[in-house]
Amino acid sequence: xxxxxxxxxxxxxxxxxxxxxxxxxxxxxxxxxxxxxxxxxxxxxxxxxxxxxxxxxxxxxxxxxxxxxxxxxxxxxxxxxxxxxxxxxxxxxxxxxxxxxxxxxxxxxxxxxxxxxxxxxxxxxxxxxxxxxxxxxxxxxxxxxxxxxxxxxxxxxxxxxxxxxxxxxxxxxxxxxxxxxxxxxxxxxxxxxxxxxxxxxxxxxxxxxxxxxxxxxxxxxxxxxxxxxxxxxxxxxxxxxxxxxxxxxxxxxxxxxxxxxxxxxxxxxxxxxxxxxxxxxxxxxxxxxxxxxxxxxxxxxxxxxxxxxxxxxxxxxxxxxxxxxxxxxxxxxxxxxxxxxxxxxxxxxxxxxxxxxxxxxxxxxxxxxxxxxxxxxxxxxxxxxxxxxxxxxxxxxxxxxxxxxxxxxxxxxxxxxxxxxxxxxxxxxxxxxxxxxxxxxxxxxxxxxxxxxxxxxxxxxxxxxxxxxxxxxxxxxxxxxxxxxxxxxxxxxxxxxxxxxxxxxxxxxxxxxxxxxxxxxxxxxxxxxxxxxxxxxxxxxxxxxxxxxxxxxxxxxxxxxxxxxxxxxxxxxxxxxxxxxxxxxxxxxxxxxxxxxxxxxxxxxxxxxxxxxxxxxxxxxxxxxxxxxxxxxxxxxxxxxxxxxxxxxxxxxxxxxxxxxxxxxxxxxxxxxxxxxxxxxxxxxxxxxxxxxxxxxxxxxxxxxxxxxxxxxxxxxxxxxxxxxxxxxxxxxxxxxxxxxxxxxxxxxxxxxxxxxxxxxxxxxxxxxxxxxxxxxxxxxxxxxxxxxxxxxxxxxxx
Amino acid sequence: xxxxxxxxxxxxxxxxxxxxxxxxxxxxxxxxxxxxxxxxxxxxxxxxxxxxxxxxxxxxxxxxxxxxxxxxxxxxxxxxxxxxxxxxxxxxxxxxxxxxxxxxxxxxxxxxxxxxxxxxxxxxxxxxxxxxxxxxxxxxxxxxxxxxxxxxxxxxxxxxxxxxxxxxxxxxxxxxxxxxxxxxxxxxxxxxxxxxxx
Numbered sequence: 002x003x004x005x006x007x008x009x010x011x012x013x014x015x016x017x018x019x020x021x022x023x024x025x026x027x028x029x030x031x032x033x034x035x036x037x038x039x040x041x042x043x044x045x046x047x048x049x050x051x052x053x054x055x056x057x058x059x060x061x062x063x064x065x066x067x068x069x070x071x072x073x074x075x076x077x078x079x080x081x082x083x084x085x086x087x088x089x090x091x092x093x094x095x096x097x098x099x100x101x102x103x104x105x106x107x108x109x110x111x112x113x114x115x116x117x118x119x120x121x122x123x124x125x126x127x128x129x130x131x132x133x134x135x136x137x138x139x140x141x142x143x144x145x146x147x148x149x150x151x152x153x154x155x156x157x158x159x160x161x162x163x164x165x166x167x168x169x170x171x172x173x174x175x176x177x178x179x180x181x182x183x184x185x186x187x188x189x190x191x192x193x194x195x196x197x198x199x200x201x202x203x204x205x206x207x208x209x210x211x212x213x214x215x216x217x218x219x220x221x222x223x224x225x226x227x228x229x230x231x232x233x234x235x236x237x238x239x240x241x242x243x244x245x246x247x248x249x250x251x252x253x254x255x256x257x258x259x260x261x262x263x264x265x266x267x268x269x270x271x272x273x274x275x276x277x278x279x280x281x282x283x284x285x286x287x288x289x290x291x292x293x294x295x296x297x298x299x300x301x302x303x304x305x306x307x308x309x310x311x312x313x314x315x316x317x318x319x320x321x322x323x324x325x326x327x328x329x330x331x332x333x334x335x336x337x338x339x340x341x342x343x344x345x346x347x348x349x350x351x352x353x354x355x356x357x358x359x360x361x362x363x364x365x366x367x368x369x370x371x372x373x374x375x376x377x378x379x380x381x382x383x384x385x386x387x388x389x390x391x392x393x394x395x396x397x398x399x400x401x402x403x404x405x406x407x408x409x410x411x412x413x414x415x416x417x418x419x420x421x422x423x424x425x426x427x428x429x430x431x432x433x434x435x436x437x438x439x440x441x442x443x444x445x446x447x448x449x450x451x452x453x454x455x456x457x458x459x460x461x462x463x464x465x466x467x468x469x470x471x472x473x474x475x476x477x478x479x480x481x482x483x484x485x486x487x488x489x490x491x492x493x494x495x496x497x498x499x500x501x502x503x504x505x506x507x508x509x510x511x512x513x514x515x516x517x518x519x520x521x522x523x524x525x526x527x528x529x530x531x532x533x534x535x536x537x538x539x540x541x542x543x544x545x546x547x548x549x550x551x552x553x554x555x556x557x558x559x560x561x562x563x564x565x566x567x568x569x570x571x572x573x574x575x576x577x578x579x580x581x582x583x584x585x586x587x588x589x590x591x592x593x594x595x596x597x598x599x600x601x602x603x604x605x606x607x608x609x610x611x612x613x614x615x616x617x618x619x620x621x622x623x624x625x626x627x628x629x630x631x632x633x634x635x636x637x638x639x640x641x642x643x644x645x646x647x648x649x650x651x652x653x654x655x656x657x658x659x660x661x662x663x664x665x666x667x668x669x670x671x672x673x674x675x676x677x678x679x680x681x682x683x684x685x686x687x688x689x690x691x692x693x694x695x696x697x698x699x700x701x702x703x704x705x706x707x708x709x710x711x712x713x714x715x716x717x718x719x720x721x722x723x724x725x726x727x728x729x730x731x732x733x734x735x736x737x738x739x740x741x742x743x744x745x746x747x748x749x750x751x752x753x754x755x756x757x758x759x760x761x762x763x764x765x766x767x768x769x770x771x772x773x774x775x776x777x778x779x780x781x782x783x784x785x786x787x788x789x790x791x792x793x794x795x796x797x798x799x800x
Numbered sequence: 801x802x803x804x805x806x807x808x809x810x811x812x813x814x815x816x817x818x819x820x821x822x823x824x825x826x827x828x829x830x831x832x833x834x835x836x837x838x839x840x841x842x843x844x845x846x847x848x849x850x851x852x853x854x855x856x857x858x859x860x861x862x863x864x865x866x867x868x869x870x871x872x873x874x875x876x877x878x879x880x881x882x883x884x885x886x887x888x889x890x891x892x893x894x895x896x897x898x899x900x901x902x903x904x905x906x907x908x909x910x911x912x913x914x915x916x917x918x919x920x921x922x923x924x925x926x927x928x929x930x931x932x933x934x935x936x937x938x939x940x941x942x943x944x945x946x947x948x949x950x951x952x953x954x955x956x957x958x959x960x961x962x963x964x965x966x967x968x969x970x971x972x973x974x975x976x977x978x979x980x981x982x983x984x985x986x987x988x989x990x991x992x993x994x995x996x997x998x
Contacts, residue, residue: 030853031868031963111968112976116902117895117983119976150972175969178807179847183972184895207969238802245802345907383903606830606910650823651831654910690978695912698905743955743978 015270049091056284065108105136129161197432204230211257235274247274320350353544361391416441449494500536606655821917845896852889875951883992943992
C-alpha cells in the first residue's frame with residue numbers, strides 16, 4: 002500500500018529524536034550530524050531499526066540540515082543517498098508487521114528569508130529543490146518538512162517539494178509558547194496556506210512537550226481538513242548529575258500524546274529528547290486506536306504571514322484604494338515608481354479598519370508584472386493584512402501568487418472558459434480564494450437567473466480542477482443604477498440565491514452602483530446595507546467613506562455580530578466628532594510666534610494639520626508660492642535649529658514628515674498638470690551587504706522636502722545597480738550609506754565603479770562607521786555628518 | 801553539553817537611554833509623546849529570548865581555546881583572564897521590532913528612528929537582566945559581557961557561536977552573508993564566570 006492510501010485510513014506513527022541519540026554516541030557540539038550517514042552508517046541504521054522495532058510506520062532520514070547551503074553539492078548527494086540507504090537497510094533488518102515507510106526529512110535552511118533576512122525566496126526554493134530531487138531519486142516514500150519556524154520558508158520548502166516530486170508531503174512547524182511561529186504566523190494561517198498548496202498533512206513538532214502544544218493542536222484540528230501531525234519534544238531539558246534529561250518520561254509522553262489523539266490527531270511521533278522507548282510506549286498505548294474520520298471543514302479562508310481571515314457571519318471589508326482607476330495621483334505614483342505612496346495607501350486603509358487590501362497596479366504605460374511583484378513584496382513588509390491580487394494578466398497573477406507569503410485572494414475569474422483555464426491552475430498550485438464574476442462570453446446577464454446559471458457553470462469547471470466551492474467567492478456585479486433602475490435589484494437577488502441556495506460566499510464592488518449620481522456615498526452605503534441583509538460576505542469598498550464605515554458597524558451591531566455593541570460604540574465618536582484639537586507646544590521654541598499657521602504646523606510636526614492648512618491655502622494661493630514662501634522657510638528654520646543643536650533628530654523628522662504631507666496635498670492638486678518644479682535627480686542606496694537603512698531614509702525624506710528627485714535603490718544594493726541607476730538618469734549626485742565596518746569595502750567598490758563609468762557624478766557618503774578621513778581615503782567627494790549636511794551639499798552641487 | 805533557552809518578561813524601561821539612542825539630548829512634549837506612542841506599539845511586538853551554554857576556556861597568550869573551537873583575540877583573552885569557565889549566550893528581542901522599523905522607515909521615519917532606539921535599549925536591557933539572573937542562579941559573578949566586533953574579536957566568530965548555540969532553532973536568530981544578525985536587535989556575547997566580586 003502506498004503511503005497516501007495508508008494515511009487515509011490509519012493512525013500513522015513517526016519516529017522519535019535523532020540528535021540526542023547521536024550526542025550520546027559521541028557527536029560533538031558544532032559537528033554536522035548528517036555526515037554520520039557516511040562516517041557511522043552502522044549507528045544511524047541501528048537507530049532507524051530501533052524505531053521500526055518500536056512500532057514506527059515512518060522513519061525519517063538523517064537529513065535535517067542536508068542542504069546546499071551547508072554542504073557542497075557532491076557531498077550533499079553522497080550524504081542524502083547514504084541516508085536513504087541507511088533507512089532502507091534498517092527497514093530490511095527490522096521486525097514488526099506494521100507497514101514501514103521512509104520519509105525524506107527536510108529541516109530549515111538556518112537562514113532568514115528577505116525582507117527580515119537576506120535569503121531570497123526563489124533561492125530558498127532552489128535550495129530545497131536540490132534536496133528534494135536527490136532524495137526522490139534515491140527512492141523514499143514521502144517527504145517530511147519539519148521544524149519550520151517561518152511561514153515564508155515553509156512555503157518555499159513545500160513549493161520545492163511539489164514542483165520536484167509527486168510524493169506525498171507532510172509539513173510540520175515549530176510553534177513557540179505563544180502558539181505562533183517565530184515570525185508570527187498562527188496555526189490557522191498556516192493551515193490555510195499549506196492546505197491551499199496541497200500539503201497531505203500538517204502539524205507541529207519540536208519546541209515544546211505534548212501538553213504545551215494542546216492549544217496549537219486544537220486550532221489545527223478546527224481548521225484542517227487534512228490529517229494533523231504531532232511530534233513534540235519530551236518536555237523541557239534540564240541537567241541532572243551532569244546529564245541532560247527531559248522532564249516528560251516515556252509513559253507520561255505516551256499518555257499525553259494519546260489524549261490528544263482522542264481529540265483527532267492522526268499522525269504522531271517524537272522530537273528532541275524522545276527515544277525508541279518513547280515510541281514503544283506510544284505504540285503500546287495506541288495500538289488499538291482507530292483514527293477519527295477526516296471531516297471537510299468547508300471554511301473560506303485567506304491568510305497573511307501572521308493571521309487568517311475567514312469569510313463567515315461577519316462581513317469582510319476589502320480596501321479598494323490601491324488602484325489607479327480614476328485616480329490621477331495614484332497613476333502618477335505608478336509612473337514614477339513611487340512605492341512609498343502605494344505603501345502609505347495600504348497602511349492608511351489598514352488603520353481605517355479594512356481586513357484585506359486589493360492590489361491593482363495595472364497601467365498600460367508600465368511593466369505591470371514587475372510592479373505587481375514588488376508591490377506585493379513591499380506591502381507584505383509593512384502590513385500584516387492579507388492581499389487580494391487584482392490583475393487581468395495571468396502571468397503577473399502567477400508571479401504575485403508565487404511570492405505571496407500566505408493564501409491570497411485572486412481578483413478575478415469569470416465564466417469565460419479561457420479565463421478559468423488560465424486562473425484555476427494557479428489557484429490549485431499556489432492556493433487562494435478566487436473572486437468569480439458572474440459574466441461570460443455573452444456578457445453580463447440582466448437577470449438574476451442568468452447570473453446564477455453562470456455561477457453554477459463556474460463551480461462545475463472549478464470542480465474539474467479539483468477546486469471546491471469554499472475557494473470561490475461570487476461577485477454578482479453591481480451595475481450603475483442611474484442607467485437602469487432595476488439594476489441593483491437583479492444584483493441583490495442573484496446574490497441572495499448564490500449565498501443561500503448554493504451556499505457560496507459573495508462579494509461586491511459596491512461603488513459601481515452610484516456611478517454618474519451626485520452624493521454617491523449615500524447611495525453606496527444604502528446599497529451596501531441592502532446587500533448585507535441579503536447575505537453579502539465581503540465588500541470591495543472605500544474605507545475612507547464615513548458613510549460606508551457607519552453602515553458596516555451599524556450592521557454588525559444590528560445583526561448580533563457585535564457583543565454589547567462595543568465596536569460600534571468605540572467608533573461612534575469618529576462618525577460625528579470634529580478633528581481632535583492639536584497641542585500648541587512648539588518644537589522650535591522661540592521662533593513660533595512669527596510663523597504662519599502652516600509654518601507652525603510644520604515646525605511642530607503636525608502631519609494632518611499641515612495637510613489640512615495646505616488644502617485651504619490652495620484655494621487662494623499658487624502651489625509654488627506655498628512651497629517657496631511657506632514650506633521651505635519653515636523647513637529651513639527647523640534645519641537651522643538642528644544645526645545649532647536646539648532641535649533634535651526626532652523633531653527634525655517630525656517636521657520633515659509634516660512638510661511632506663503638505664507637499665503631498667500640493668502634488669495631488671497638480672497631478673496630471675504636467676508641471677514639474679523639481680531640482681534634479683539624486684540616486685541613493687545603502688551599500689551591498691548592509692541592511693541598515695534608517696539613516697538613508699532620513700536623508701531621502703529631507704532631500705525630497707527640498708525639491709530633489711530621489712531615486713532610492715533601497716538597502717543591500719550591489720555596486721552595478723548603483724552605477725546603472727546613475728547612468729540611466731545621468732544623476733549629478735549619488736549618496737551612499739554604510740553602517741558596518743564590514744560593508745565599507747562594498748562602499749569603496751561602488752565608488753570605484755562610479756568613477757569608472759559615471760565620472761560626472763559627485764559622491765556623498767555617510768553612516769555610523771564613517772569619518773571624514775575614511776571618506777577621503779575611499780575616494781568620496783563629501784562626507785556628511787547628518788541629513789542636513791547632505792541637503793546643503795546637494796544645494797551646492799545641483800543648486 | 802546542553803543549550804538552555806530562557807524567555808523573560810519585559811525588563812524595566814530606561815527612557816533616557818532610548819532618547820540617547822534617538823539622538824535626542826532632551827525631549828520636548830512632541831518627542832516624549834512620540835516615544836510613549838512607539839513604546840506602546842512596540843510592546844506587543846517584542847519578545848525576550850536568550851539561549852546559552854556554559855563552556856570551559858583555556859587562555860594561552862592571545863589564544864582563547866573553548867575545546868570545540870578556538871581563536872586569537874588579545875582583548876577577549878584579557879577580559880576572560882582568570883575565568884576557567886564562561887557563559888556563551890545569544891539574546892534577541894525578535895523580528896517584530898524589525899518589522900516595525902522597516903514599516904515606518906517607509907512611511908514615517910521619525911517613528912522608525914524611535915523604534916530603532918527602543919530596540920537598541922530593549923536588547924541591552926535584556927542582556928542586563930539575563931546576566932544578573934545568571935549571577936543569582938550560579939551564585940557567582942560575571943565579567944562584563946564581550947561581543948564579536950568589540951576590540952580585536954572578529955565578527956567571523958559569529959559563525960561558530962551561531963552553530964554552537966543552535967540559535968536559528970532555539971531563538972530564531974540567524975546570520976546573513978555579511979555576518980549581520982537577523983533579527984537585528986540581537987546580541988551574542990561571552991561572559992567570564994568568576995567567584996570574586998570585582
